[in-house]
Amino acid sequence: MRGHLKKAGAAADEDFGWRRAWSGSAAREGVWSNIRSAEVMLLQLVSDEEAAGRASEVMALVKDHLEADDPRRVRLARRLRSIISGEISPSDRDLMVRALDAAYNALDDELARVRSLRNILWTATFLVLLGVAGLAVYGWFFPQSLSMCFTPKVDPGSAGGIDVVCPTAEHSDEAPGTAASSLAEPRDILTVEIAGLAGAALTVIASLRRIRGTDSPYMLPLASAVLKFPTGALSAFLGLLLIRGAFVPGLSDLDSRAQVLGWAAAFGAAQHLVTRLVDDRAQMTLSEVGRTTEAVVDPERAAVKESDAPGEPGGSGPPAAYQNGAGPHEGVQEGRDGGAPVDDGAEAPRPRAGP
Secondary structure (H helix, E strand, C coil), X not given: CHHHHHHHHHHHHCCCHHHHHHHHHHHHHHHHHHHHHHHHHHHCCXXXXXXXXXXXXXXXXHHHHCCCCCHHHHHHHHHHHHHXXXXXXXXXXXXXXXXXXXHHXXXXXXXXXXXXXHHHHHHXXXXXXXXXXXXXXXXXXXXXXXXXXXXXXXXXXXXXXXXXXXXXXXXXXXXXXXXXXXXXXXXXXXXXXHHHHHHHHHHHHHHHHHCCCCCCCCCHHHHHHHCXXXXXXXXXXXXXXXXXXXXXXXXXXXXXXHHXXXXXXXXXXXXXXXXXXXXXXXXXXXXXXXXXXXXXXXXXXXXXXXXXXCCCCCCCCCCHHHCCCCCCCCCEECCCCCCCXXXXXXXXXXXXXXX
């Protein structure tokens, strides 16, 4: 137990420097994991009275983190009333220790999944941002290669010049046959990406209504929201590129600079069609912390639930009300005068046979 506490203290005092943003969260997990391991070992050493007093707390943790058909949860629920009343045996204490250890291990796994998804989102954000910045730099030095300029349709017999519309400027009465890409400006792609960022910002504000607070130590909703910004810039560039390539019927020629920027903002907001799946995954991962799903009961686990374990009283199995692992302590209220617990509506316990 002292070893676990020393490890927790060392992890808490460690200075990660520039690696804190990446490794600090794992260190915090290590601190709490070692503290929980020490608490499990302490449960093996406390007196029977203290162990019986902690039985309800252990059962609450087990209900939060173990499946309803987990054998350790079911067995502890069956024995909980006897443990609380002080009739605790060495096997009951061992059962409490194993169930608490399993619950803490499940909690560590849940937090590790949240941290892993958070790291994936930040990595994806960095990579997309790197790609967006690379496009802006490339467009700055080679604007004609990735031209965002459009040539509105003119009458075939018109003797006048042509109009060229770019994200940063509009050119009128250019000589017939002038290539639109030759009038591209270095700031065109950057301007389109900024418009896409504005559209993405609007969807981030709209998505705040669906974000719920969490007691998880990781800011997973924030990582999911930040991903929308570079994705919006990228989708704005790709959307205008598709329009310029005539992939969208009827939108091959935009008439003004305002239309170009407007469609860029619209495509930036359209990234929500993709990133909303990431938002749903993040919310689902957060909801799994401390809230186990009802697993499908397979025949083997059903047999464990419906039959009593060797050495436990009651050959007919637990009552139907306890099949979900809730335990007999549900509905039990403490007496107002500090006496023994009173079970409303429950049958009186049968007198035990004398020696």
